[in-house]
Amino acid sequence: MLFGPATAFTQSGVQFDGSNDHITFGTAAPLGAPTFTLEVWFMRTATGATTSTGTGGVTDAIPLLTKGRGEAEGSVVDMNYFLGIRASDNVLIADYEEGTGQTSPGLNHPVIGVTPIRNNTWYHAAATFDSMTWRLYLNGVLEATSAVGANRLPQSASTQHAGLATAFTSTGVAGGFFAGVLDEARIWGHARPGTGIRDSMTLEIATAPGLLGRWGLNENGGAVAANSVADSPDGTLTNGPTWVTGSPFALSNALSFQGTNAYVTFGDPAALDLPQFTIETWFRRDGAGVATATSGGGGGVTAVPLLTKGRSETDGSTVDANFFLGIRSSDNVLAADFEEGAGGASPGTNHPVVGVTPIVNGTWYHAAATYDGSKWQLFLNGGLEAELIVGQPVQSSSIQHAALASAINSTGVAAGFFHGVLDEARVWNSARTQAQIQADMNAQIAVATTGLVARWGLDEGAGTTVNGSAGTSVTGTITGTAWAWSGPAPFNAGPPTPPLEPSGLVATA
Secondary structure (H helix, E strand, O other): OOEEEOOOOOOEEEEEEOOOOEEEEEOOHHHOOOOEEEEEEEEEOOOOEOEOOOOOOOOOEEEEEEEOOOOOOOOOOOOOEEEEEEOOOOEEEEEOEEOOOOOOOOOEOOEEOOOOOOOOOEEEEEEEEOOOEEEEEEOOEEEEEEEOOOOOOEOOOOOOOEEEOEEEOOOOOEEEEOEEEEEEEEEEOOOOOHHHHHHHOOEEEOOOOOEEEEEOOOOOOOOEEOOOOOOOOOEEEEOOOEEEEOOOOOOOOEEEEEOOOOEEEEEOOHHHOOOOEEEEEEEEEOOOOEOEEOOOOOOOOEEEEEEEEOOOOOOOOOOOOOEEEEEEOOOOOEEEEOEEOOOOOOOOOEOOEEOOOOOOOOOEEEEEEEEOOOEEEEEEOOEEEEEEEOOOOEOOOOOOOEEEOOEEOOOOOEEOEOEEEEEEEEEEOOOOOHHHHHHHOOOOOOOOOOOEEEEEOOOOOOOOEEOOOOOOOOOEEEEOOOEEEEOOOOOOOOOOOOOOOOOOOOOOO
């Protein structure tokens, strides 16, 4: 059995036009199941066409992986299962109809997700039913649950046809059509746990216990979608769907903030109490946002926060700021600051460093700031913007909280809010060199790396948890309402080009 990592960027998938393209499996009796897990990778490219899952179900459903749709009620032409997208708000949905001998044969039981699906973005969708409860997952994150109760099993004897990118009646009439690319579709005969879904969603699984059907869609040609599970039906490509590059089996997202009340909080993790550090993030500013001060008594900077651990509170104690990276509100240049710690000449004193290049809205940048115990350095797209000799210790015992898109004091009160998108934020426990910053700024670090104490790829694409990754474990929570998952940074920054040597110079003796 194949149960290992997918080979990224060499897999094929199938592109559907959203008007009549689909894959059919026929009546597919081996795919009927009273309990199940449905899984598929998908990238939506256009609206598609809708169908209904039945009375009391979803009337504007776009099919992904299905066995049935609305037809008649209370017989074997009821729907076994349906996984798709609701057109009205672009969220994930799943549904089934109760089977013969259950409490209410023909009754629909839809479950609805919460995260809007963006076009041209790869997602992993999964839905499980364990005989009593629906669970809906997007990118391995639990989106919704629905407790159906006992004696409400699906119509597992349904004679409706199974398919990809559409949904069929019992006579094979297709309705509703997905516009986009599908890959690695799987149907299991049991409800898989959330951990299992998360752990295996980036893998190709040819066979496994309980796997009823699996279509890797790796043929990259022809009209047959082969099923890697024995005695389970192959699919037939119908009406001209095309073979294209398939899923990367990896997530790629970023986090957007509206500059009013949303941020990510990490609390006060010991891993971020640092006397020396490098802090960096990709960012795209989309609006002014709200600035906050790094010092209540002056000497700091008033800036819109990007990546921070602290802000203005009281001076000369553990409620001083460990580090602050942001954009100065007065002239839109990059700025960083820290407050002096115990053992310094003036504990509580701020030591800001300020860049020179105005940040342009709607443009992606990479920002980094380093402090080696003596010298600040500030970088924009790998170019040195400013440096400042301080020669004083940082308040590395700060109990103020760490954050993205805001700055938080020791009691968890946020101030200042970034308006824009953040991606690939990292904290190191040393001052990295300019060469190191330039070497890694266009990379998404995926593995444990020496000195990396926090890394947030912001790739989740669903839910409100920001996970530490690349061997780091500092996890954050998205707070507030004015935020959304967004498309990723381009990871294409280059350091500023040096000016050309002057020419045409004339001097008079």
